[in-house]
Amino acid sequence: MKIIIVGAGIAGLSTACALTRRGAEVTLLEQGQIPNPLSASGDQHRIIRRAYGAQGGYQRRIGEAYAAWDRLWDGLGARHLADTGFLLLCRQPGDEAEGMRDGLIAGGYAFEDFSAAETAQRYPFLDGESLRYGTYSPEGGVLFCQKIAAGLRDWLAARGVDVRTDTRVASLDAEAGRVHLESGEDLLADKVVVTAGAWALGLMPSLSQSLTTYRTAVAYLTPPSDLQAHWETAPVILSTGGPVEGYVIPPVAGTGLKVGAGLHKRLGQPDQNRVPEPWEGLSLRNLMAPPFSRIEEYKVADVVTCAYTFTADEHFFVEETGKAVVVSACSGHGYKFGAVVGEKIAEGLLEGTMDVQRVWLEARD
CATH class of the missing domain: 3.50.50.60 (FAD/NAD(P)-binding domain)
Structure with missing residues (x-):
């Protein structure tokens, strides 16, 4: 064929x-x-x-x-995946993080809960006072x-x-x-x-009639030097919880610390407005606090625009x-x-x- x-x-x-x-x-x-x-x-x-x-x-x-990726790795002779696990940060009752935790319970999948203080102790870049609790699962990671x-x-x-x-x-x-x-x-x-x-x-x-195109952006941040090593060994943050419901990909294997949020997307054609606006990087960074602590010490290294279709x-x-x-x-x-x-x-x-x-x-x- x-x-x-x-x-x-x-x-x-x-x-x-x-x-x-x-x-x-x-x-x-x-x-x-x-x-x-x-x-x-x-x-x-x-x-x-x-x-x-x-x-x-x-x-x-x-x-x-995961099984299909394993077959692909076998064909390529290289595994482009870091198994970091993922973290859910619940900040208010019924937020996205709690909904995802409820989904894990409904599916019978294992996870581990940490108190707010425990979560901040494990991950020093977080503000424990902004959290209700954290939830960790090993079934997640970063695809390059x-x-x-x-x-x-x-x-x-x-x-x-x-x-x-x-x-x-x-x-x-x-x-x-x-x-x-x-x-x-x-x-x-x-x-x-x-x-x-x-x-x-x-x-x-x-x-x-079925698909809608949106334009969004993500920011790459440079953390304070004393937090860099903590970020490099951190899990993916699947949801920062609260009203923002952001996500964070840690700087593993030489990549950058990426942050994004669904609420940043807007209607747009894929070839239009692909150059980031001057304000977008700081706007995305600031959406991460809370739960990030010391947000003003994070520098915006880069901003990348994306175009998606949504049903x-x-x-x-x-x-x-x-x-x-x-x-x-x-x-x-x-x-x-x-x-x-x-x-x-x-x-x-x-x-x-x-x-x-x-x-x-x-x-x-």
Whole structure:
């Protein structure tokens, strides 16, 4: 089977890998370089974790996600994952952190609770007086996006896969399986997989009925020197709790200390406003206090913008139209499932079971 994949973020790369393993003829198109710093999966690192709060379907699927990453590591000959565990910081009753803890209880997953004082003692960068309690689980860590993308790119190239960078798609004919490039070239395939993230709506405007594009940003901070070592051995902070519900990725394996918050996102097209505003870094930093202590001593090292597609209920999206299959596993939490998404899409294409794979990916059960 001849398959064109539009978009070489984690979903496109892992789908290309899974299809190549199964003998398909793959052409992978990417509008920039691989990794593309403007893509949703082009940043330094992302979180993988068990806790999902009310989204129990994704919580139950994390085991399969880990298994798919293990298969990918075996193929690449390198493991681009740091097992840090994750921390939930509850600051007020019923906040996101407490909801995620409740989800762990409902699923029967192990975790450890710490008092506010204990949490601050273990993690000296936290203000214990701002906390109700902390919850730790070992089932989480940090995926190194740029290393993963580069490894998959090289793996595909070594196997003769047609990987085209700096190649923009002008239009797509889903019924004919035709992709028209800005260069004027037309490509035909048995199937076209669209894994273009926020750029998918430009190729298929009808997707706007199901997907909404947001622009957000994350900040990289330089902590006070006496706290650096504590941060380097810290777990992922999955939720800072309270009204902000921020998240933090520690500076492991030479990466930066990244902070972000869902409330920072706003409607926006993927090619617009990608240069950070002067105020964004300090704004993101300040959202972290509380629970951070000494926030004024943290310097903003960098600010990176991101573009995501979201469904209304933040479940993944899979739709077949003619010979095209659109996959949007973003909604702000898709990266951790990247390896298994590729396997599921490849299986659906080659075995004609895309409806079955869609049910798995939507994770409503």
